[in-house]
Amino acid sequence: MRILVTGKNGQLGRSIQKIVNTDTKIGNNQSPNEYIFVGKEDLDLSSESSISHYFNNNKFDIIINCAAYTQVDRAEQEAELANQINHLAVKQLASIASNQRAKLLHISTDYVFDGESNKPYTETDTLNPINVYGRTKLAGEKALQALMPMNALIIRTSWVYSEYGNNFVSTMLRLGKERDELNIVSDQIGSPTYAADLAGVILEIIRHNKFRDVAQTTQIYNYSNEGEISWHEFAKEIFKLAEIDCKGSPITTKQYPTHAKRPRNTIMKKDKIVTVFNIKISNWKSSLNTCMKILKEKQ
Numbered sequence: 001m002r003i004l005v006t007g008k009n010g011q012l013g014r015s016i017q018k019i020v021n022t023d024t025k026i027g028n029n030q031s032p033n034e035y036i037f038v039g040k041e042d043l044d045l046s047s048e049s050s051i052s053h054y055f056n057n058n059k060f061d062i063i064i065n066c067a068a069y070t071q072v073d074r075a076e077q078e079a080e081l082a083n084q085i086n087h088l089a090v091k092q093l094a095s096i097a098s099n100q101r102a103k104l105l106h107i108s109t110d111y112v113f114d115g116e117s118n119k120p121y122t123e124t125d126t127l128n129p130i131n132v133y134g135r136t137k138l139a140g141e142k143a144l145q146a147l148m149p150m151n152a153l154i155i156r157t158s159w160v161y162s163e164y165g166n167n168f169v170s171t172m173l174r175l176g177k178e179r180d181e182l183n184i185v186s187d188q189i190g191s192p193t194y195a196a197d198l199a200g201v202i203l204e205i206i207r208h209n210k211f212r213d214v215a216q217t218t219q220i221y222n223y224s225n226e227g228e229i230s231w232h233e234f235a236k237e238i239f240k241l242a243e244i245d246c247k248g249s250p251i252t253t254k255q256y257p258t259h260a261k262r263p264r265n266t267i268m269k270k271d272k273i274v275t276v277f278n279i280k281i282s283n284w285k286s287s288l289n290t291c292m293k294i295l296k297e298k299q
């Protein structure tokens with residue numbers, strides 16, 4: 001199987017590469033899969049012609065799309081670019097995957113919901129994104145489903161962090177060391193996702209018969225770590241594990257205005273992915289602990 005992974009320099013792309021490289025090194029990789037990791041420099045999703053050109057010369061059995069326009073605030077000013085990458089490029093990938101008879105695994109977001117529900121979101125709950133990023137990601141989901149009613153799979157995830165790049169954990173570690181006190185929003189609730197855990201789940205899914213062998217109708221699955229917290233609680237745990245002496249003070253969303261609106265509550269139900277693919281999901285605290293240990297070793 002030739003498997004393409006986009007977004008090789010992003011959190012999720014790098015986390016998938018790490019597992020694939022480790023498996024190869026220790027000889028766990030018994031399947032004759034060939035993974036090809038690409039970044040913007042190889043396949044620019046903001047350019048229709050770059051995408052066509054790339055796939056004219058390359059054919060795959062599975063495409064895992066980890067690339068996205070992920071700058072939620074900046075997207076309010078760069079709506080066209082965000083739409084090109086998160087919507088139109090996904091539509092083009094779906095069309096290409098369909099023509100190549102490749103399977104497509106695409107990543108979406110909890111920001112397709114408006115966050116007004118008081119119950120955890122299921123995959124079929126009402127979609128009502130409240131910012132440009134969420135609207136472009138939803139348009140990508142819909143275009144993919146229209147062009148690939150079979151043989152694709154979408155995972156909606158939330159609050160992704162890792163030992164790579166910029167994310168909430170790296171920002172808290174940097175600011176927490178610089179300041180004695182930090183104000184952190186406490187009225188937005190969700191579930192963090194350690195990119196390494198999601199990467200492991202993606203690799204499990206693509207090995208699974210239910211994804212791989214049979215012509216399956218396209219499905220959406222929610223995935224995050226277990227547990228429900230606010231950004232404030234998340235920050236406090238980061239400071240505790242890093243032994244950073246910074247006081248995290250709770251503030252409201254109103255007290256922390258941002259360009260893009262954020263949903264209030266994006267907790268998602270994960271029963272579907274657990275049942276169908278028989279996966280185990282770690283609690284957010286234990287996954288954060290793992291990530292922090294890796295970050296400490298890197299220092």
Ligand SMILES: NC(=O)c1ccc[n+]([C@@H]2O[C@H](COP(=O)([O-])OP(=O)(O)OC[C@H]3O[C@@H](n4cnc5c(N)ncnc54)[C@H](OP(=O)(O)O)[C@@H]3O)[C@@H](O)[C@H]2O)c1
Nearest residue numbers: 007009010011012040044045046067068070107109157160
């Ligand atoms: N981060 C979160 O909190 C979060 C939450 C919910 C869902 N998600 C979704 O999860 C997936 C993975 O996110 P992530 O956290 O790994 O994101 P990330 O770290 O921001 O990585 C995204 C990758 O997309 C690449 N990219 C951007 N523009 C591109 C273009 N024009 N052509 C090709 N590649 C381009 C970036 O390349 P450069 O590095 O070269 O810019 C980057 O490597 C995305 O679909 C995202 O929407 C993320």
